[in-house]
Amino acid sequence: xxxxxxxxxxxxxxxxxxxxxxxxxxxxxxxxxxxxxxxxxxxxxxxxxxxxxxxxxxxxxxxxxxxxxxxxxxxxxxxxxxxxxxxxxxxxxxxxxxxxxxxxxxxxxxxxxxxxxxxxxxxxxxxxxxxxxxxxxxxxxxxxxxxxxxxxxxxxxxxxxxxxxxxxxxxxxxxxxxxxxxxxxxxxxxxxxxxxxxxxxxxxxxxxxxxxxxxxxxxxxxxxxxxxxxxxxxxxxxxxxxxxxxxxxxxxxxxxxxxxxxxxxxxxxxxxxxxxxxxxxxxxxxxxxxxxxxxxxxxxxxxxxxxxxxxxxxxxxxxxxxxxxxxxxxxxxxxxxxxxxxxxxxxxxxxxxxxxxxxxxxxx
Amino acid sequence: xxxxxxxxxxxxxxxxxxxxxxxxxxxxxxxxxxxxxxxxxxxxxxxxxxxxxxxxxxxxxxxxxxxxxxxxxxxxxxxxxxxxxxxxxxxxxxxxxxxxxxxxxxxxxxxxxxxxxxxxxxxxxxxxxxxxxxxxxxxxxxxxxxxxxxxxxxxxxxxxxxxxxxxxxxxxxxxxxxxxxxxxxxxxxxxxxxxxxxxxxxxxxxxxxxxxxxxxxxxxxxxxxxxxxxxxxxxx
Numbered sequence: 053x054x055x056x057x058x059x060x061x062x063x064x065x066x067x068x069x070x071x072x073x074x075x076x077x078x079x080x081x082x083x084x085x086x087x088x089x090x091x092x093x094x095x096x097x098x099x100x101x102x103x104x105x106x107x108x109x110x111x112x113x114x115x116x117x118x119x120x121x122x123x124x125x126x127x128x129x130x131x132x133x134x135x136x137x138x139x140x141x142x143x144x145x146x147x148x149x150x151x152x153x154x155x156x157x158x159x160x161x162x163x164x165x166x167x168x169x170x171x172x173x174x175x176x177x178x179x180x181x182x183x184x185x186x187x188x189x190x191x192x193x194x195x196x197x198x199x200x201x202x203x204x205x206x207x208x209x210x211x212x213x214x215x216x217x218x219x220x221x222x223x224x225x226x227x228x229x230x231x232x233x234x235x236x237x238x239x240x241x242x243x244x245x246x247x248x249x250x251x252x253x254x255x256x257x258x259x260x261x262x263x264x265x266x267x268x269x270x271x272x273x274x275x276x277x278x279x280x281x282x283x284x285x286x287x288x289x290x291x292x293x294x295x296x297x298x299x300x301x302x303x304x305x306x307x308x309x310x311x312x313x314x315x316x317x318x319x320x321x322x323x324x325x326x327x328x329x330x331x332x333x334x335x336x337x338x339x340x341x342x343x344x345x346x347x348x349x350x351x352x353x354x355x356x357x358x359x360x361x362x363x364x365x366x367x368x369x370x371x372x373x374x375x376x377x378x379x380x381x382x383x384x385x386x387x388x389x390x391x392x393x394x395x396x397x398x399x400x401x402x403x404x405x406x407x408x409x410x411x412x413x414x415x416x
Numbered sequence: 417x418x419x420x421x422x423x424x425x426x427x428x429x430x431x432x433x434x435x436x437x438x439x440x441x442x443x444x445x446x447x448x449x450x451x452x453x454x455x456x457x458x459x460x461x462x463x464x465x466x467x468x469x470x471x472x473x474x475x476x477x478x479x480x481x482x483x484x485x486x487x488x489x490x491x492x493x494x495x496x497x498x499x500x501x502x503x504x505x506x507x508x509x510x511x512x513x514x515x516x517x518x519x520x521x522x523x524x525x526x527x528x529x530x531x532x533x534x535x536x537x538x539x540x541x542x543x544x545x546x547x548x549x550x551x552x553x554x555x556x557x558x559x560x561x562x563x564x565x566x567x568x569x570x571x572x573x574x575x576x577x578x579x580x581x582x583x584x585x586x587x588x589x590x591x592x593x594x595x596x597x598x599x600x601x602x603x604x605x606x607x608x609x610x611x612x613x614x615x616x617x618x619x620x621x622x623x624x625x626x627x628x629x630x631x632x633x634x635x636x637x638x639x640x641x642x643x644x645x646x647x648x649x650x651x652x
Contacts, residue, residue: 108540132543133551139544145537149559158555159545208545 060084060212060244064114064124066104076100076268084119084212084244089255092265098248101265102214105246106139107132119211136164138205138243140215144197146189146204153185156204163208172207178240179203179233195226199233206241213245219254228334232298234258256386257296275364294338295385301331317381321355322412333414339375339388341410346397348406356409360385364401365394378407423616425592426600433508433596434576437515441523441572442565444516449527470518479585482514486586511587511594515576522571530564531557570631574624
């Protein structure tokens with residue numbers, strides 16, 4: 053069975069006698085590859101869904117099939133330790149009595165597929181924790197602890213990685229510290245990830261598709277661009293739909309008070325607010341602040357133009373609008389265009405175009 | 417300060433009794449504490465109350481009921497007679513059982529508190545990392561609850577060493593069989609032999625202080641435990 057054949061098929065319900073108001077009834081089939089975001093307001097059952105898939109909830113009835121294995125069949129449930137999953141909890145949850153190395157080895161030596169020392173060092177370097185091995189969890193920062201927890205889950209060689217708001221217990225700067233690691237995680241290791249979140253930033257930068265949960269039921273699911281019109285209202289966010297980029301200041305143009313920043317494969321000029329060379333910034337580019345054209349714009353007041361390739365598009369927040377996902381270098385940008393422009397520019401997947409960015413907000 | 421042969425005998429018996437009772441209690445109380453820490457059953461309240469009874473009852477009351485129950489016409493006595501074990505009062509075994517009941521809360525409660533304070537999360541994490549139930553207990557619960565287990569063992573031991581009333585009720589005063597230090601001191605005082613009473617009493621006082629000092633050294637200073645773990649990790 054190849055990776056693309058893996059499928060997660062879930063149809064189950066759970067009710068808690070102690071809490072009559074809460075019930076979760078879920079029915080869905082997911083291709084088990086890439087990152088699937090599970091989103092919804094708090095209390096919508098996101099975490100319960102993840103816990104049911106992991107086998108951490110009792111009193112679940114229904115069926116959960118993963119890659120041909122029946123994890124749940126009626127009321128017969130395969131115990132958590134026999135499901136080949138990795139689980140990253142909301143708070144880091146490291147074993148306080150073990151060092152970082154001890155924590156990592158805990159899952160590694162119990163996993164069915166032994167990870168090689170090559171994989172071990174790759175996970176460590178992707179998550180940037182090579183030099184922390186001898187430390188105790190209490191000696192690490194919050195961000196480091198969560199990175200160790202992610203590495204620990206990865207080293208069990210899971211067939212499915214479940215992540216429950218792994219960034220929510222961290223403050224802004226710590227979030228920005230981990231987000232790039234998560235992005236590389238999805239691309240470096242071909243493990244399907246279910247990612248619970250209520251942050252629009254995380255969905256946009258990580259997910260390929262999403263499930264929307266409302267009061268214990270799935271109300272929408274599909275690719276990110278298909279869902280874009282609903283995403284905004286479902287996510288707890290005061291911001292519009294946009295993309296999050298991590299950028300490094302590489303050049304200062306003091307006479308114009310501008311700095312040039314390098315993102316993952318593209319460059320932007322932004323207003324200099326006293327940045328220093330080499331400083332890392334997190335930028336938010338709203339979909340409505342980007343325009344597309346089929347030739348490189350000349351004589352424009354906008355400073356930032358870059359060649360992009362269309363990934364896909366979906367419905368927008370209004371019938372007249374469409375949301376297009378484009379690739380600029382290795383970054384993904386969201387662009388809001390009218391349906392008419394979509395037709396006139398003949399926008400379709402893999403078409404090369406120029407994107408112009410009108411303004412950029414600094415997140416931190 | 418010299419100890420007579422009979423003093424030494426009671427000392428050794430006391431240590432043997434306390435060690436046996438502590439080991440048995442750790443085995444019995446671990447599942448009981450686990451159940452009390454995890455259960456949502458309605459029986460939790462009544463069971464907790466029964467476990468805590470020896471804390472409030474005079475030892476003579478507990479001893480009296482045990483004497484009756486373990487006697488030839490008591491519930492326990494009939495069973496042990498049927499099994500050909502005879503009756504338990506005034507035997508070492510009877511003393512062990514009585515001491516276990518008497519020291520039960522001192523062992524159950526620290527372990528129960530330690531397990532409760534770990535919470536579900538580390539156990540769930542261990543499950544997601546592929547550890548089965550027994551593996552989880554030994555690799556996560558036991559190390560994290562270690563201070564609780566140490567406290568339980570020390571308190572159970574010290575409390576057994578210090579008992580008097582229940583020993584008199586159940587064990588009586590049989591040298592080499594049931595005569596422990598506290599009873600020996602009482603006998604010395606009865607015989608107006610204050611010098612020997614002094615020697616033994618002072619020994620008990622010093623012993624108790626050292627035990628408690630050790631206990632507070634372990635639980636009061638978590639760093640000691642942590643450094644110890646760290647050293648172990650580095651070696652491994």
